[in-house]
Amino acid sequence: MSGFDAKSDMEKLSHVNNLVYKEQAIWFLNAFWVTGPKFGSNPTASEEVWTFHKTCVELDRDKKEEGNELNEFDAHRLIEKCDSALTVQEMRRVLKEIDVDFNKMVSLTEFMIYKFGVDWHELVNAPQGCDMGAINQAQAGLDNANKMLQQAIDAANKAKDDHAASQLAEEKSKEEEINSAKAAEESKKAEVVLAEAKEQAEGALAELTAQEEAFKKKCDDLEAKGSDDTLGVVKRNKAKAELAMAKAEDPMPLRMAKIHQEAAVRKVTKATVKAGAATAAAETAAKLAIAARKEAERAAIEASAAAKAAEEAIPVAQAAFAEAEAILDDVKKNNSGSGEGNIWYIDRELEEAKRFLPKSKFAAAQAAAAAAKEAAKSPMK
Secondary structure: OOOOOOOOHHHHHHHHHOOOHHHHHHHHHHHOOOOOOOHHHOHHHHHHHHHHHHHHHHHOOOOHHHOOEEOHHHHHHHHHHHOOOOOHHHHHHHHHHHOOOOOOOEEHHHHHHHHHOOOHHHHHHOOOOOOHHHHHHHHHHHHHHHHHHHHHHHHHHHHHHHHHHHHHHHHHHHHHHHHHHHHHHHHHHHHHHHHHHHHHHHHHHHHHHHHHHHHHHHHHHHHHHHOOOOOOHHHHHHHHHHHHHHHHOOOHHHHHHHHHHHHHHHHHHHHHHHHHHHHHHHHHHHHHHHHHHHHHHHHHHHHHHHHHHHHHHHHHHHHHHHHHHHHHHHHHHHOOOOOHHHHHHHHHHHHHHHOOOOOOOHHHHHHHHHHHHHHHHOOOO
């Protein structure tokens, strides 16, 4: 007699209750494969066991798959999810009935004892023996398939993220090219304004020079007349008076020429500053556009590589699933009729995992990334 067989039924129940949710579910399936709920011929009931297991994992926020029992609050939620027809009072009564070992916690096993209405003494004494070597081989195949699945999922997620990043980089590049073109246009306009201001300044300076020369000639002429002894006193004095008046205040044409010249200088100064700023902005925008284009090219290359890796990961994962299924088929053929719950669970986990296997949909993404890469090589307009 083994040490387990020598234990009392309550001790055996405590042992089963302390198994993680998955192992409790497998024990339950093994125990009642051909009796009670007859899981071997009742796929709906087997699927319920799977659902109860996954619901417990969902409700067990702390331990998840490593958990084995729920507190009273979460057990109440379990009953709500799986037996919503019960009233609150009935649920309280059921919770008391379910807690077979009276520890104020509800294991998956205790819940299923209530749900399927089985004798827990029969459950804990049901044989669980099976060819664990074959089971472990099938489990190893499943574990490898899950590993390949995760790699395929990771590759698919990276391809998706890189594709999105490539699109954003391309949009950013186009935006920077537009900004660069606008900045270059603004710089051209500023240069035109500066050229016009310089031309006006040159005209104002020429006018000022002409007025100054005319004023100087007038003063020289008056001074010469005032000093010319051949002229009469009246003419000489008149020339001196006019000279004094001319030197006292610039004539109107000269004053206006100075005003125009000063305004032209201010305009040139302002236009020079603006043109300089516009040129600097255009240079900066051009650098940003070049950098954005390079980033778009890099992102396109990375997206293409990620799409290729995702595409290549799919057949690897598919092969791993095919291998796991082949191993499991051999186990089923050679099974002596025990451990059916173990086999069913591996089969069910395989089917569940296959649901998440990415579809071969990255060829289009890879082609799009390649097209973006080619577009990125084209010169900016």
